[in-house]
Amino acid sequence: MATLEIKDLHVEVTDEENQTAKEILKGVNLTMKTGEIHAIMGPNGTGKSTLSQTIMGQPSYHVTQGDILLNGESIVDMPVDERARKGLFLGMQYPAEIQGVTNAEFLRAAVNARRAKDDQISVMDFLKMLDKNLAILDMSEAMTERYLNEGFSGGEKKRNEILQLLMIQPSFALLDEIDSGLDIDALKVVSKGVNAMRGDNFGSMIITHYQRLLNYIVPDVVHIMMGGRIVKTGDASLAKRLEKEGYAGLRDDLDIDVALVDEN
Amino acid sequence: MDTMQTQTQAATAVQTAAQQHNEPSWLINKRLAALDQMADLPMPLVQRFNYRDWELMPGNLQWADSKRDLAQVADGPVQIVQVGQTTVRVNLPEKLQEQGVVLTDFFTAVKDYPDLVQEAFMTKAMKANENRLASYHTAYLNAGVFLYVPNNVVISEPIDIQLIQDNTLDQPLNSHVLVVAGRNTEVSVSQHLTTVGENANLANCLMEVIADENSHVTVATLDELGRKTMAYVERRAYAADNASVNWAVGFMNEGNTIGNFDTELNGVGSRADAKVIAITDHDQRMGVNTKITNRGKHTNGNILQRGVILEDSELVYNGIGDIIHGAAGSEAEQENRLLMMSSNAHGNANPILLIDENDVMAGHAASVGQVDEQQLYYLMSRGIRRETAERLVIRGFLGAVLSAIPAKAVRSQLVDIIERKLENGR
Ligand SMILES: Nc1ncnc2c1ncn2[C@@H]1O[C@H](COP(=O)(O)OP(=O)(O)OP(=O)(O)O)[C@@H](O)[C@H]1O
Numbered sequence A: 001m002a003t004l005e006i007k008d009l010h011v012e013v014t015d016e017e018n019q020t021a022k023e024i025l026k027g028v029n030l031t032m033k034t035g036e037i038h039a040i041m042g043p044n045g046t047g048k049s050t051l052s053q054t055i056m057g058q059p060s061y062h063v064t065q066g067d068i069l070l071n072g073e074s075i076v077d078m079p080v081d082e083r084a085r086k087g088l089f090l091g092m093q094y095p096a097e098i099q100g101v102t103n104a105e106f107l108r109a110a111v112n113a114r115r116a117k118d119d120q121i122s123v124m125d126f127l128k129m130l131d132k133n134l135a136i137l138d139m140s141e142a143m144t145e146r147y148l149n150e151g152f153s154g155g156e157k158k159r160n161e162i163l164q165l166l167m168i169q170p171s172f173a174l175l176d177e178i179d180s181g182l183d184i185d186a187l188k189v190v191s192k193g194v195n196a197m198r199g200d201n202f203g204s205m206i207i208t209h210y211q212r213l214l215n216y217i218v219p220d221v222v223h224i225m226m227g228g229r230i231v232k233t234g235d236a237s238l239a240k241r242l243e244k245e246g247y248a249g250l251r252d253d254l255d256i257d258v259a260l261v262d263e264n
Numbered sequence B: 001m002d003t004m005q006t007q008t009q010a011a012t013a014v015q016t017a018a019q020q021h022n023e024p025s026w027l028i029n030k031r032l033a034a035l036d037q038m039a040d041l042p043m044p045l046v047q048r049f050n051y052r053d054w055e056l057m058p059g060n061l062q063w064a065d066s067k068r069d070l071a072q073v074a075d076g077p078v079q080i081v082q083v084g085q086t087t088v089r090v091n092l093p094e095k096l097q098e099q100g101v102v103l104t105d106f107f108t109a110v111k112d113y114p115d116l117v118q119e120a121f122m123t124k125a126m127k128a129n130e131n132r133l134a135s136y137h138t139a140y141l142n143a144g145v146f147l148y149v150p151n152n153v154v155i156s157e158p159i160d161i162q163l164i165q166d167n168t169l170d171q172p173l174n175s176h177v178l179v180v181a182g183r184n185t186e187v188s189v190s191q192h193l194t195t196v197g198e199n200a201n202l203a204n205c206l207m208e209v210i211a212d213e214n215s216h217v218t219v220a221t222l223d224e225l226g227r228k229t230m231a232y233v234e235r236r237a238y239a240a241d242n243a244s245v246n247w248a249v250g251f252m253n254e255g256n257t258i259g260n261f262d263t264e265l266n267g268v269g270s271r272a273d274a275k276v277i278a279i280t281d282h283d284q285r286m287g288v289n290t291k292i293t294n295r296g297k298h299t300n301g302n303i304l305q306r307g308v309i310l311e312d313s314e315l316v317y318n319g320i321g322d323i324i325h326g327a328a329g330s331e332a333e334q335e336n337r338l339l340m341m342s343s344n345a346h347g348n349a350n351p352i353l354l355i356d357e358n359d360v361m362a363g364h365a366a367s368v369g370q371v372d373e374q375q376l377y378y379l380m381s382r383g384i385r386r387e388t389a390e391r392l393v394i395r396g397f398l399g400a401v402l403s404a405i406p407a408k409a410v411r412s413q414l415v416d417i418i419e420r421k422l423e424n425g426r
C-alpha cells in the first residue's frame, strides 16, 4: 500500500508582470492511500490545478510552508521526473504538444524510464501492452504513430493522457479535468480506462467540475476546495449535494468566508 | 618581392604541377585564369558571420598518394571511394555501364571524357570568377569525382560518393564533384565527407549538379570533416525546364566551416528543395548560406534549415530567396530555425528575400530559441530524465529535415551522429 500525504501546504506563484508573489494554496491537508479514489471539486480559480501541479513538481509553484510526503518521504525538493518514477502521474488539463516525437516513441521512453538500464522493455512486450490499452480506450493504432499531441483534438488529447496512465501504471494518478471537452461516449471510454486501473495498488485524485464523471468513476472521498483550502470532505453524496446547491449554497451552509468568481 | 613576382611564381608552380599531372591545356588554362583573377574577387558574402581572419587559401598544388587502408568504408553496390587524391574503388554495375553511366575519378574523366567535363565544369552551375574561393578552388583543384547520367536513364540505387580527407598528410583537399544528369533522368546521390589523421588542413569541397530538362536529382550529404579541418563547402545546382533538385544536407563538420548551398532554377517549372541540418559544439563557428534563385517562370523553391547550437559554438543560417524579374508564377518559401542549448551559444537565423517580380508567392519564418520548458516538463512528468527529454525534443525539432532524407542508411547514420553530439556536448 502506498500513501500520499499533503500537510498544511502553502503555495505561491510569482506574477510574471509585476514580479510579486501571490499565495494560491493556503494550508491544504489531505491524505490518500492506494485503493482509494478522491474527487476534488471547487470553483474556478480556487487552486485545484495548482495543487495537482505542485504535487507533481511544476517548477513555477513554490512551496512556502508544509510538506508533501509519498510513502512517508518528503518529495518537495525532488525534480518532477524523480517524483514520476516514484509513482506519481499527472493527467494534465492542457497537455503539451511535441512535434517530431511520435506518441509510440514517447510512450516507450516513459515505460523504460521506470525500468533499470539492463531491463528495458522488449519491442514485442511493449506492442502487446500498447495494443491491449488502445483497445480499452477504443483508440486506433494510427494515433500512436502521430506526433505527441500535435494536432490532436481536445478529446483525443484527454484520451491520450489516459493511454499514458495505462501504460505507465503509476501508484497515484492526479487527473485534472480529464472530462472537460469530452462527448458522452468519450467520457465513458475515459472512465473505463481509469476504472481499469482501479485496485489495491492504485489511487487517484480526480479534479472535476461535474458530478456526471463521478457517476462513472465513483469516488470514495469527495473534497470541496475554496479559496486555496479544502473546506469540506465527505463521501460521494457530497458531490450530488453540490450539484443541487452550487458553491454559493454550500459556502453559506458552511459559513465560509470566500468570494466566488461569479459574484460581484 | 612584389606581388607581381609572387603572382608569376604561383602561376609557374600551378602550371608545372598541372603539366606533371598530364592535364589538357584547357584545364591548365582554366587554372591559370582563375589564379590570375583571384586577388581581384571578393570573398563569398556570409551575412552576420565574420570569417575575415580564416586562412582559406593555402597555395600549394601537389600530387600525393594516400594509403588505401585509410579508407575504412563498407562496400556498396554503386560507389566511389577516395581517400585524399587516391581513388580506392569504383563500383559501377555492368548494367549501368552499358547504359552509358560514368562514375569515375575527376582527372580520369578529364582524360577519358574531355568534352563532357569541359562543357560542364565551372560553366553552368557556377563559374570560377564568382568569388575568390571558387577561383582558388579551380586553380588548386587536386581531387574529385565525375558522375554522368545520359538522357533517359533512371538509376534506382543511390550512388554513394565517399570522400575521405587525408590529414595524415600535410596538404589541403580541393575536391570537385561534378554531377551531370541528362534529360528525363532520375538519380539519387549520397555524399559522405570524413577526415582521417590528425594534421590541420583546409578542405575546399565543391559540388556542381547540372540537372537537364525534366531530370530529378536528389543529393543527401553527411558532412563529417574533422575538428582540425577548416572547411569551405559549396554545393551548386543548375535546373533546366521541369527539372527538380532536392538537397538534404547533414552539416556535421567538427571544425570551423562555411557552407554555401545555391540552386539556380533556370528552366520553366523547375523546382528545388533544400533541407539543412547542423549541430555545432565546442568553440566551433559555422556560417551557412542556403539560397535558391527563381529565374524561370513557375519555379518553386523551398528552404528548410534547422540547427542546434551546443556549448560555446556559433551557427548562422542565412536563407536566401532570390526571385528574378520575369519569374512570374513562382514560389519561394523558407524556414530557418535554431535551438540554443547553452547560454554561451550564438545563433542567427536570417531570412533574406530578394523579390523583383510581382506575380509570386513568397514566405519566410525564422526563430532562435531555447528548448521549450513546458515540453520538457510534460515529458519529465512521465518519468523521463531531463537529458532524455531534451534529446527527444531536439530530435523532434530536427525531425522535419531528418524525415526528408531518402536513403535510410544515411538517415540512421545521421541520427547516430546527432545522438553522439548531443551526448558529448552537454
Ligand atoms: N503559473 C501561474 N502564474 C500566475 N498565476 C497563476 C499560475 N497558476 C495559477 N495561477 C493563479 O492561481 C489561481 C488558481 O489557479 P488554478 O489553475 O489552480 O485554479 P483551478 O482551481 O484549477 O481553476 P479551474 O477550475 O478554472 O481550472 C488563479 O487565480 C490563477 O490565475
Ligand SMILES: [Mg+2]
Pocket (backbone or CB within 6 Å): A048, A049, A050, A093, A176
Ligand atoms: Mg484547473
